[in-house]
Amino acid sequence: MKKYKQLIVIAFCCLSVQFSYAEKPKIAATASMFSDMAKRIVGDKMDVELIVPVGGDPHLYKPTSKDAKLVANADLILKNGLTFEGWLSELIDNSGTKASVITITKGIAPIKSLVYDSPDPHAWMDAQNGLKYIENIKNGIVALDPDNTAFYEKNYAKYRKEVADLDFYILEQISTIPEAQRILITSHDAFQYYGKRYDVQLESVLGTSTDADVQTDDMINLVKVIRKSKVPAIFAETTINPKQMEQIAKDNGVVIGGTLYSDSIGQEGSDGDSYIKMLKANTDKIVAGLTGKLSDESTATTGTEGGFNWLSIVIVTLLLGAMLFMFRKLK
Numbered sequence: 001m002k003k004y005k006q007l008i009v010i011a012f013c014c015l016s017v018q019f020s021y022a023e024k025p026k027i028a029a030t031a032s033m034f035s036d037m038a039k040r041i042v043g044d045k046m047d048v049e050l051i052v053p054v055g056g057d058p059h060l061y062k063p064t065s066k067d068a069k070l071v072a073n074a075d076l077i078l079k080n081g082l083t084f085e086g087w088l089s090e091l092i093d094n095s096g097t098k099a100s101v102i103t104i105t106k107g108i109a110p111i112k113s114l115v116y117d118s119p120d121p122h123a124w125m126d127a128q129n130g131l132k133y134i135e136n137i138k139n140g141i142v143a144l145d146p147d148n149t150a151f152y153e154k155n156y157a158k159y160r161k162e163v164a165d166l167d168f169y170i171l172e173q174i175s176t177i178p179e180a181q182r183i184l185i186t187s188h189d190a191f192q193y194y195g196k197r198y199d200v201q202l203e204s205v206l207g208t209s210t211d212a213d214v215q216t217d218d219m220i221n222l223v224k225v226i227r228k229s230k231v232p233a234i235f236a237e238t239t240i241n242p243k244q245m246e247q248i249a250k251d252n253g254v255v256i257g258g259t260l261y262s263d264s265i266g267q268e269g270s271d272g273d274s275y276i277k278m279l280k281a282n283t284d285k286i287v288a289g290l291t292g293k294l295s296d297e298s299t300a301t302t303g304t305e306g307g308f309n310w311l312s313i314v315i316v317t318l319l320l321g322a323m324l325f326m327f328r329k330l331k
């Protein structure tokens with residue numbers, strides 16, 4: 001009997017070793033919103049890898065040799081298109097990859113950029129467009145691995161309902177802000193799709209890309225809007241240095257209503273660490289900021305999001321030191 005047990009254990013080990021070495025199909029996504037969407041659909045059947053790291057700025061990204069390897073080994077590449085990843089074609093050409101590349105904004109009506117003669121890339125900010133994104137991603141996945149179609153369709157159906165619920169949640173929440181105060185002032189123009197779908201007027205300091213220089217005229221206009229609309233809050237963004245918005249807020253006697261997620265999801269464990277959570281967190285901050293019901297927490301976290309809070313580390317270290325000192329004295 002003991003011998004049989006041993007044999008079973010050995011067989012199990014061999015099997016699991018084989019499983020862990022079996023190559024899964026690989027998906028490479030340009031930005032974290034898209035890798036998160038893909039992960040929800042593939043479950044454990046494929047590896048999903050990310051090119052621009054969480055918190056990075058896809059507009060200004062410079063691919064590394066690691067990215068070239070990642071793209072070379074991928075079976076499927078997910079891109080937003082609409083001028084979002086200007087660096088991608090060259091990366092794909094140089095890598096010599098045989099992966100199929102799909103544009104996941106296919107079927108979405110693009111909004112024209114306010115600043116450039118090009119489409120605005122930030123279509124994922126509208127959860128209805130999000131439904132189109134996940135449909136395109138699911139179709140790409142099914143084409144890559146048709147044997148597991150039923151599995152992917154099931155995950156997709158569940159996810160689809162969550163994204164549709166999110167769209168409804170945002171519509172409902174934004175409608176609680178008095179119409180005259182429904183003005184969103186941010187550091188770059190990432191919220192046009194959001195504003196159009198959820199009926200929020202937009203003003204931004206930069207253009208649709210983060211590399212644009214701030215025009216003096218834009219600045220004067222912005223100050224006028226803040227004063228005229230009497231909005232209680234303006235907003236920073238996680239992928240952009242918040243200094244400029246902090247200065248504008250200070251100069252105009254308004255507060256920073258928190259840091260919004262625009263071109264990346266949040267770090268793991270943050271309130272925006274998935275596509276759904278990032279849009280929900282944005283909405284909650286916008287509603288709290290524009291209705292003047294800002295919690296202390298959202299103003300306090302500005303500028304520290306995604307990084308270490310050094311002050312807390314120092315305080316904890318000092319407390320531990322004091323406790324150790326007391327303990328020794330008592331002994």
Ligand SMILES: [Zn+2]
Binds near residue numbers: 188
């Ligand atoms: Zn952007």
